[in-house]
Amino acid sequence: MGLTEDRERFREVGETRREDLAEFISHGDLGGSGPDRIRIPVKLIDLPAFEYDQRSAGGVGQGGDGQPQPGQPVDPEPGDGDEEGDPGEEGGDHEYYEMDPEEFAKELDEALGLDLEPKGKRVVEEVEGDFTDTARSGPRGTLDVDEFFKRGLKRHLATDFDEAYVLEGLFVDGADVDDVFAWARGDGVPVSRAWIADAAATLEAERGEPVTALDRWASFDALADGVERDSVTRRIREEGLDSVPFRREDERFRHPEVIEERERNVVVINVRDASGSMRETKRELVERVFTPMDWYLTGKYDAAEFRYVVHDAEAWEVDREEFFGIQSGGGTRISSAYELVAEILEEYPYSEWNRYVFAAGDSENAGSDTTESVIPLMESIDANLQAYVETQPGGGAANARHADEVEAAFDDGDGVAVARVSEPDDVTDAIYEILSTESNAESDGAGAGGAGGAPRGRTDGGDRR
Known part of the structure; x- marks a missing residue:
């Protein structure tokens, strides 16, 4: 090597x-x-490198300027480099x-024990599969000949019968057409009364006398004992078929199976409190929770779109670069953000998009805004999952009630997760708490407001940090 x-x-x-x-x-x-x-x-x-042995100091080959010194690495692949004193620019x-995000999502599933399976939503194309479906109309070239023949043969087997056997019924003492018809149908012979009447008329015309005058069987039981009935299947096996009666209603035309391909797409709306109380440490905790979840959902879904909303007493949309750094000096009214979220989601019908709404802040909110406005707005939003992340370094503040009120308002099955982060070591537990709410709830069905999933915590009791 x-x-x-x-x-x-x-x-x-x-x-x-x-x-x-x-x-x-x-x-x-x-x-x-x-x-x-x-x-x-x-x-x-x-990395491995050659060095001159320090024990060889003073021997032949020790150089001056431009010559390797004891202990100095030898470049195995000399070439043009930076000028002396110039630092390299590339790491x-x-x-x-x-x-990539797909690998990241797989690694995070393994690291945290997640098992989120995205749902296909919007139909992006319909693919024609194999010609396995049939219809009663279509181009002649797609006629299913095998099915056509089987239907005709089935009818033939259902209507064919041993005509000579039925004719013998006309020679039973005292039997008329109605008696023969009742006897034949009772014996499972698929003959019509009209056929028997025609046969009787033909016999009488040929013989010039009523059929009753030709009686040779005392009863139908005597006829059955004296004449062996010939089965249709035996006759077909021995003699074959000259023809099979086909009808138009027997025709079936082959069509390709239509396979709908659905795109696993998602829109994620990230919401953050930008009021004056959201200092740098709190904003950093929000970034540490939201950024990995953005990567994770990007890796899980075929197509992912992200929208970013910040708010103080009012809400406005920003790009990702502004989202984690922006700060205002205003107060806090969280409902303003959810009003804007509802408007944005009108662009993404729930029947066509998986939808996530993640909000974060320090749980401080104006007056009764949470109970009177935010919670009803959250209940009205159809989403796979909604979450609120409380960031309070060092513990909660006395007026930080929003997370508690949201948690109290939603029961298991409502698809709403609440997580609390007071230091970086809480981040992975918060991510697990949020993402497992949906993945654990897939078997529980959708909750209120169309949000699928029941909020659940970890059940293993272990430390995922």
């Missing part, structure tokens, strides 16, 4: 030593990643492990 292969192997080892995912979410630099590329630091290891490839 050469030096180049050694270096690549050590790089692979470095990637397996990347920072723990939960540690990265709670304490790592999330800002170095983008919406489609998550960069997780690698715990660096020294080493081994400093980060990169993953």
Whole structure:
């Protein structure tokens, strides 16, 4: 194995030593990643390099300017580099492990024990499958010949009978057409009364005398004992079929099976309190919860759209870059955000979109706004999942009641999660609490307001930090 292969192997080892995912979410630099590329630091290891043996100091080969000195690494692949004194501009490839959102979602499922299965919503196309469906009309070239023949044969078997056997019934002492018809149908012979009447008339015309004058059976029982009935199936096996009676109603035309392909799409509306009480530490906790969930849902769904709403006493929409940093000096009226959320969601019909509404703040709200306005608005919103994240470093404040009031208003099955984060180590537990509310509730059905899922906490009692 050469030096180049050694270096690549050590790089692979470095990637397996990347920072723990939960540690990265709670304490790592999330800002170095983008919406489609998550960069997780690698715990660096020294790559192999040749060095002059210190014990050889003073021997032949010790150089002056431009010559390697004892202990100095030898570059195995010399080439053009930066000028002396100029720092390099690019970081080493081994400093980060990169993953896309799909890989991130899979890793987070394993790390936190999640099991969210996205639902297909909007029909994006209808695919024609195999020609397995049939209809009573269609192009002649799609006629299902096998089905056509089977239907005709089935009718033939159902209507054919041993005519000679039925004719013998006309020679039973005292039997008329009605008696023969009743006897034949009682014996399971699919003959019509009209056929028997025609046969009787033909016999009388041929013989010139009434059929009753030709009686040779004392009774129908005597006839059955004296004449063996010939079955249709035996006759077909031995003699074959000259023809099968087909009718237009027997025709069936093949059509391709129509398969609907549904896109697993999602819209996520992130809401954040931007009032004066939301200091930098609180805003950072919001970012540590919301950013990984954005990555996670991007990886889970085929198509994901994100909208960002901030509010103080009023609400307005911003882009992602502004969302986590913006701060106003105003008061707080959380209902203003949900009014705007309801307007935005009109662009995303629930029948066609999976919908998530995640809000965060320090639980401070004006007066009775939570109970009188926010909770009714949340109940009116159709969504897979709604959540509120309380960020209160060091514990709750006396007037921070919003999370408690939301939690008290919604029961299991309402698809609403409440999580509390007071320090970075709480972040992964909060993410689990939110995302497991939907994944655990898939078997419970939809709750009030169309939100599917029952809020549930962890059942293992373990520490997921």
